Amino acid sequence: MPPADFPPGSVALVGAGPGDPGLLTLHALRALEAAEVVLHDRLVGEGVLALAHPDARLVPVGKLSGGHGVRQEQIHELMLAHARAGRRVVRLKGGDPFVFGRGGEELEFLRAHGIPYRVVPGVTAALGCAAYAGIPLTHRDHAQSLRLATAHCRDSLDTLDWEALARPRQTLALYMGVGTLEQVQDRLLAAGADPATPFALVENGTHSGQRVLTGTLDGLPATARAHAVASPALLILGQVAALAGRLHWFGGAPPGPPMPGVARAA
Incomplete structure (x- = not known):
């Protein structure tokens, strides 16, 4: 059963920690178990992704060295599209979303578009x-x-x-x-x-x-x-x-x- 504060059509900004799945918080685990879509960074390991709901759609949105990969604007649009479709979206970030993770930018975007959100801190690197x-x-x-x-x-x-x-x-x-x-x-x-x-x-x-x-x-x-x-x-x-x-x-x-x-x- 999903957490009461993670309703359909909302986004959970979740910190995945530095790599070891054992460093996830209980809130992070429960959000992953309830997620229907997981938009994850490149450095989030397979051990963490394996904790997501078996039917969740896992979408890599990581940035690569040299500026390649998925642009931040594309990540914003993916969050918006899936949330407006009524899905529970986890935006999964390595470390902590608010420590060099552009979490503030993503919350500003969600707020501007009226999308409900919650933040789950992670262990920063x-x-x-x-x-x-x-x-x-x-x-x-x-x-x-x-x-x-x-x-x-x-x-x-x-x-x-x-x-x-x-x-x-x-x-x-x-x-x-x-x-x-x-x-x-x-x-x-x-x-x-x-x-x-x-x-x-x-x-x-x-x-x-x-x-x-x-x-x-x-x-x-x-x-x-x-x-x-x-x-x-x-x-x-x-x-x-x-x-x-x-x-x-x-x-x-x-x-x-x-x-x-x-x-x-x-």
Whole structure:
């Protein structure tokens, strides 16, 4: 039986978390079980999609690197068409809908067109990936604040306050930044960041294929190249990142730095 606050002709904006289906909330599970249409992002895993109602129509609407894939305007129109047809629609997003997920844009569209909606928060990547890597995002000895930022393209890099991001005694979690690590390093060092600041790169966080690589800011791009790091990967920068080596509990321990001139396969 569907939740009372998920009637036909409405949309549930649901956070799928970073990958592990066990991190879904009960509200998310119940919405998936009641859904007739699921419009899902590219990075939502099969384990999460398998929890949807067996008769639900699963529609991939993810965006690909380089700007390809389904445009945001098309996603809006799909939500509108299915809701107006009287269906229960789940808009399923990786992580949390309101953390770099364009959830606000989608709610504004639904509100403007008179479509009822509800929001189900999800575990955002910074929380899930850090926890599965054994990295406390705050720690009274190392970091009293946390900053979340995204750096998936040059335009987004130019909008960031790099002096604020380079300050010590905080943790920086950078989403979607694998393709811009050299520019991130350059801007942070130019803004006064300590080259010895620890980092952790968490690739495929919370999935069975999770990898965690650690090092210091001065070697960030080289480490990523040597280990062939690929998206999806989250960058965590700050003193807490150094704890991954001894507090890890999921998957393998972070490897040591590669030997000079030796590249490791993914």
